[in-house]
């Protein structure tokens with residue numbers, strides 16, 4: 001069985017094919033970093049138009065790759081939410097049109113479930129139940145993953161997501177979009193503890209986060225300092241440290257409180273080296289286990305959509321019979337309400 005997955009929730013256009021025997025047999029992504037960099041962020045209308053240009057080419061490549069014929073695709077899975085409405089609509093419309101022409105069903109996939117389950121594509125897979133830290137450009141959530149498709153929210157950011165905070169601080173430091181990896185790279189030149197930034201809500205009871213105050217603190221801090229490379233690197237270092245302290249601390253508290261052994265860390269920010277290093281250290285100290293995805297699959301991709309599409313197809317769930325559906329605010333905790 002083969003599922004073609006389409007990802008267009010935000011600014012990356014992705015197409016992948018998941019084969020039930022061989023796993024991911026095609027996976028391609030085109031990003032819009034040049035456009036985003038020009039405007040200093042994502043412009044939703046431009047993102048949607050770019051998907052419209054790129055997506056048909058990627059689908060053609062997928063269907064011609066290694067003689068994969070259209071006839072051996074059993075269903076088309078597309079991201080139906082959460083995401084930007086215009087971007088989601090491009091993937092949903094094209095996916096539905098192609099499925100109609102091939103006389104196969106469509107499967108709607110929640111983008112955050114895609115991120116959550118990406119570590120399942122590795123050889124060493126987490127077993128349910130587990131705690132998941134989802135850290136992306138749009139979300140910062142601690143999730144109680146009870147079983148396939150059964151997730152409850154433990155806590156989330158009350159304002160900016162952690163990826164957003166990385167990107168905004170990176171912009172203040174004059175770095176290109178997407179700022180997260182660039183900021184992290186700059187931080188490697190920084191001197192540890194030269195500056196001290198706040199760790200919002202780190203000792204707060206409960207599992208919510210807040211990053212917008214930290215971002216404002218850094219913005220004001222930058223104004224008072226000389227603009228030179230070392231100062232910028234030191235700021236990047238302390239900002240990254242502060243964010244990592246908060247994330248590691250909340251994960252530790254949740255693992256202990258819920259008595260979970262397994263922790264999954266996924267989403268774009270899970271590619272962060274310092275975050276992985278500190279989480280690894282923490283789980284080792286407390287006798288827990290952590291699971292990540294391969295670095296290339298941390299950020300947005302269609303492989304995770306094709307994979308979740310396969311799971312949902314096997315369970316005959318969220319099969320859509322060609323209705324074009326998008327849910328820009330679809331919560332991972334509401335999978336079954338759709």
Ligand code: KG4
Nearest residue numbers: 136137138163180181268269271272299300
């Ligand atoms: O999961 P993702 O690709 O997109 C969303 O679903 O939002 O996450 C993108 C986010 C961006 O904010 C990007 O700056 C951040 O992930 N990111 C990183 C790193 N790699 C990507 N942040 C910190 N360190 C990284 N190495």
Ligand code: ZN
Nearest residue numbers: 115136299300
């Ligand atoms: Zn994402």
